[in-house]
Amino acid sequence: MAISSPIPYKSFLVIASFILLRSFSIAQNDSPVLGYSMKERVALNSLKANLDNPFLNKVWIGSHCFTNTSQWFGVRCNSNGLVIEIALENMGLKGDLRSNAFITFTELSVLSFKNNSLSGNLVIDFSFNRKLTLVDLSGNLFSGQIPISLVVIPVLEALFLQGNSLITGSIPAFNQSSLENFNVSNNNLCGPIPKTRALQSFGHDSYDGNPGLxxxxxxxxxxxNGNDTAEHGDKTDHKSFLGSLLHIVKDYLYVIEFVFLIVIILLFVLYYNKSRKLKKMMNEYKERGEIKHEKSEDDQLVIAEVGGDQRSRPFGNNNLNTRPIGNNNLNTSGQERRKLVFVADNYGQGSNSTFEMSDLLKASAEGLGQGTFGNCYKAMMEGKPVVVVKRLRNLKPMTDEEFTKQLLQIANQKHPNLLPILAYYNNKDERLLLYKYVEKGNLFDRLHGKRGKGDRIPFRWGGRLNVARGVARAMECLHLNTNFLVPHGNLKSTNVLLDSDENALVSDYGLASLISVAAQRTVCYRSPEYQFAKRVSKKSDVWSYGCLLLELLTGKVGVYTAPPGVSGVDLCTWVHRAIREEWTAEIFDxxxxxxxxxxxxxxxxxxxxxLHCVEKLPEKRPEMSEVVRQVEEIQFKDQSEDEDDLSLERSYTDDSISTIASGKAGDDHNRK
Structure with a gap:
């Protein structure tokens, strides 16, 4: 009897690769039909059982995700139904976090348990969370050492561990170029601070309250013998790192073996294709590395002037290790100096209202924060008005004439609810915008600042309605009088200022037309139409205005407009869910x-x-002129006795909102 010939070795490898890849895909995407990962659900239930919090026990039931819709409080999911954020803050949580609590969440980018009462040794393994950008465990009772696995996370942007009881070992040698925020103050850490570029870029406030550092x-x-100590600390960190790796290999050996087998097979079957991909990836990494390097150098100025030391400094102070607001070549005699160009015709009268670039260079500067389009500074000149200077960055490649033409089109927008550009400075190395300083600050601080404190002045309905009207009028003016694809592009509460009478002044309008990275940073590019179709329009501004209204009504921080380091809520999803599940009385602040x-x-x-402004389809949203008309029709009755009338039945609010929701659902059905 003839014996059949064996299957060729290469064919066997192909078949084996297909089977293993298929099983690996099934293991990773274990419940594609359900719209969520069963492994992640098991991990979340384990976390809930460990924390044993009455509130979480009540609301963490059923499916935690359904595709990109989050079902559980404090949990956000992506379009594949995988968890990308766990934020359980200010909840009085007790217990500890197990070392393997988060290894299942491979897509996790935000983890925050700040201001709770969690305790125990901080031995959490983050080696599988390669996409983590923010970790905030501040304000707890954690002990032990800083997890060494955080050092190898390549995209980590913010780490907050202040206000704990970390006592073991020294600070690991963090050196990610992406790291922008870092705070380990008020612990019991000891030893020399590693001399990495990342850790040395932060101010002393990030390390205060650690007597041993x-x-x-x-x-x-x-x-x-500090050098010996530092060397010993480096060796200790190195040994700790190796020990952590060995611990991971020991605990998860089966996973490593499985991945190693796949890699070996792919090297045999897909060698040439894989090598080309690796070469392409390496080129991309090099380009990204250069961009991050440039960003970190530019951000040193922000750390120097906006960090822990808020004392005023002159713009031309050479004690800083970075360049001042005015480039140093402007202050050198014998070289050509360009002048400030004033564009506001009602800036002021009299000798004390005019100034030159030389006055600005000698002014005291106070950092106001890092904006989407550039850093802002409060400039205080002797005997002159206080102004705000915005230092533009990441500009599109354009000539001086093109920049001036675009800027003048922005400056020509005149409206009582638009913050006018007072002047600009245009040089090939430096481009600055000057605005009037508004002492009341921005809407975000008015809405969310000093919450729960006795000195907070309540922001009542009349004031919020007035802001909603003012912003709507300003946006209508921009939509009717500009040729920009998106007249504003970055409307959010931090870009709405309040004058002395708490009237709204919209700022940063039109700047998206000047900035080359607007698509990654501005609010309009986070609208539904860009997420699905990669396009924006004036209706994207309408969506941003709708999000602003939801923030005004709920008093919650919106996820798309939250400043760096602040966690926000997807207000569109949250409000629709509140209406759908009939806990609508909790919508309003x-x-x-x-x-x-x-x-x-x-x-x-x-x-x-x-709700009409935040429709997913742009064509279903109203024009800004129609929005202004509708907002203007809302009547405000000033009845002071309402402040003491808290006994009104909730059913009035609930039934009314339910009527809105049912009517809106009927409209959607008819349109289909």
Whole structure:
């Protein structure tokens, strides 16, 4: 009897690769039909059982995700139904976090348990969370050492561990170029601070409250054999790192063996194709590395002037290790100096209202923060008005004439609710915008600042309605009088300022037309139409305005407009869910809910307008002119007795919102 010939070796490898890849795909995407990962659900339930919090036990039930819709409080999911954020803050949580609590969440980018009462040894393994950008465990009772696995996360941007009891070992040698925020203050850490570029770029405030720490940036010098200590610390960190790796290999050996087998097979079967991909990836990594390197150098100025030391400094202070606001070549005699160009015709009268670039260079500077389009500074000149200087960055490649033409088109927009550009400075190395300083600050701080403190002045319904009207009028003016594809492009609460009478002044309008990275940073590029079709329009501004209205009504921080380091809520999803699940009485912020008798009709009408503005399909959203008309029709009745009338039945609010929701659902059905 003839014996059949064996299967060729190469064919066997192909078949084996297919089977293993298929099983690996099934293991990773274990519940594609359900719209969520069963492994992640098991891990979340394990976390819930470990924390044993009554609130979480009540609300963490059922499916935690459904595709890109988050079902559980504090949990956000992506379009594949995988968890990308776990944020459980200010909840009084107790217990500890197990070392393997988060290894299942491979897509996790945000993890925050700040201001709780969690304790135990901080031995969490983050080696599988390669996409983590923010970790905030501050304000707890953790002990032990900083997890060494955080050092190898390539995209880590913010790490907050302040206010714990970390006592073991020294600070690991963090050196990610992406790291922008770092704070380990008020612990019991000891030893010299590693002399990595990342850790040395932070101010002493990031390390205060650790009596055992020494060396820069702290003021505490290490002892005479500090070099030996530093070397010993480096060796200790190195040994700890190796020990952590060995621990991971030991605990997860089966995973490593499985991945190693796949790699070996792919090297035999797909060698040439894989090598080309690796070469392409290496080129991309090099380009990204150069961009991050440039960004970190530019951000040193922000750390120097906006960091822990908020004292005023002159713009031309050479004590800083970075260049001042005015490039140094502007302050050199014998070279050509360009002048400030004033564009506001009502800036002021008299000798004290005019100034030159030389006055600005000698002014005291106070950092106001890092904006999407550039850093902002408060400039205080002697005997001159206080101004805000915005230092533009990441500009599109354009000539001086093109820049001036675009800027003048922006500056020509005149409206009482638009913050005018006072002047600009245009040089090939430096481009600055000057604005009037608005002392009341921005809408974000007015809405969310000093919450829970006795000195907070409540932001009542009348004031919020006035802001909603002012912003709508400003946006209508921009939509009717500009040729930009998206007239504003970055409308959010931090870009709405409040004058002395708390009237709205919209800022940063039109700047998206000047910036080359607007698609990655501005609010309009996070609208539904860009996520699905990669396109934006004036209706993207309408969507941003709707999100702003939801923030005004709910008093919650929106996820798309939250400043760096602040966690936000997807307000569109949250409000729709509140209406769908009939806990609508909790939608409105408590500061405006006290005005129920006089304010409820207006609040409901403004909520209805907001829901129309945040429709997923742009063509279903109204024009800004129609939005202005609808907002202007809302009547405000000033009845002071409402502030004491908190006994009104919730059913009025709930039934009214339910009516809005059912009517809106009917409209959607008819359109289909």
């Amino acid at each position: 020494c060396g820069p940036p702290t003021s505490m010098a290490c002892n005479s 408590g500061e405006i809910a006290v005005n129920r008798r006089s304010a409820v009709p207006g609040m409901l009408r403004l909520l209805e307008i907001a």
